[in-house]
Amino acid sequence: MTLWLIVRKSLRQHLLSTVITAVSIGLATGLLMSIVAVKDQSMRAFTNVSGGFDAVMGSRGSKLSLVLFSIFHMDKAPGTLPWKEYEDIKSDTNRIKTAVPIVVGDNFKGFRIVGTVHELFDVEYQQGRRHAVQEPGRMFKDNLQEAVIGGHAARRLGLKLGDVFQPYHGLDYNPASKHEVDYVIVGILESSNTPADHVIWIPIKGLQNMPGHDLGKKTEVSAILLQFNSKLKGARLADEVNNSNEIRDKTIAMIAPEVTNFFLRFEWLRIVLSMMAVLVALVGAGGILASLHNTMNERRREFAILRALGARRGTVFGAIILESSTIATLGVTIGFAFYAGFIALSAHYIADMTGVVINPMEPNAVMALAPVGIVALGTLAGILPAMKAYRTDVAENLIPQT
Secondary structure, eight states: OOHHHHHHHHHHHTHHHHHHHHHHHHHHHHHHHHHHHHHHHHHHHHHHOSTTOSEEEEESSOHHHHHHHHTSOOSOOSOOEEHHHHHHHHTOTTTEEEEEEEEEEEEETTEEEEEEOGGGGGSEEETTEEOOBOTTOOOOOTTSSEEEEOHHHHHHHTOOTTOEEOOEESSSOOGGGBOSOOEEEEEEBOOOSSGGGGOEEEEHHHHHTOTTSOGGGTTEESEEEEEESOHHHHHHHHHHHHSOSSOOSEEEEEHHHHHHHHHHHTHHHHHHHHHHHHHHHHHHHHHHHHHHHHHHHHHHHHHHHHHHTTOOHHHHHHHHHHHHHHHHHHHHHHHHHHHHHHHHHHHHHHHHHHOOOOOTTOOOTHHHHHHHHHHHHHHHHTHHHHHHHHTOOHHHHHSOOO
16 A cells, blocks of 8 residues: 555545645635735835836925825825926926926815826836827817826726716715816726826816815915936935925925835734734644644554554654645645635735736745745644654554454
8 A cells, every 4th residue: 555545545534624724724825925925016016106206296294195195196185385386396407307296186986086287198107108098089188178087997987988077076075065067088098007097187277276176276286296317316306305494395205215115114014914824824734733643543553554564664654744744735725726816806906996906926935935834834743643653553553442
């Protein structure tokens, strides 16, 4: 009788405990791989999704809130800046390559309406790629009540070319806060897998002059998106604005560092979830140990017969080790199914909420390290029962127990 036949017979005899143990190991494997993969991919994706800009200038306040508000269309603006700030920063051609103002304050059924200028769509959001309008649509005209809508927003809202909508005041949808002004959809952006897909874009003057808005805000902007001529010049400008004792009404937030800091703030959560996954893996290994150990008494005669038929002690020892590693391998296989489900749901949620897309099947080192580690852990869990089987006394256990 080969080792595998011995193992297969045992797994069939203890099918329920085998399945429960394998599933618990699978859950731990899938959870651990998902936590690491989602964190790594999200951090990389969010850092790369800057719309092609290097920094954001806004009212003095939280730099992170400024980035989340301006780039990812989350959170609220710390305040506003006078239009003159835009004109001044745009005229600094020595340090500024591109300056794009945005105004935010309205929504349509929960999707933000952002007022801006055409230069936003001339910036490469990725190397060689600019935001483009699907045919036969076109870009809005600055002096008309027209809108260009992101592809995701268009699908979710059921809007198409030629449709007319009325904005709602504020960033949160309230049916009672509708503006009595009509905007027509003249363009739908091609999908870019960026937060721009979730936004309705209109001329900046349209939002500044929206009926019902504070008249004092007509010459103000929510933020200014910046491209620098060089990283060094940009860093010096940011330091000049942020650390000046004379400039207290504005700040410049560097996009990539703020996104990185944002993820570092939640590093403790990743550690806690990873520890939970490791704990579940240890419980699974303990399950293998307990399952095999509890069957030793009823299998003593089986091992004694094998020994009497010529099987060596090493064969019996190897059978138990193979059984424990097989259960762990089954668990890891189940873990990949859990992983596929976990990360697919995470990717869908992240894309739906932010417009940032992560690739559920992108290779990650944890997809190799976690399974190998857990199989090794499961194999080690079989050593104690294997030692017990190894020491089985043939003469004593050949006699049937009554």
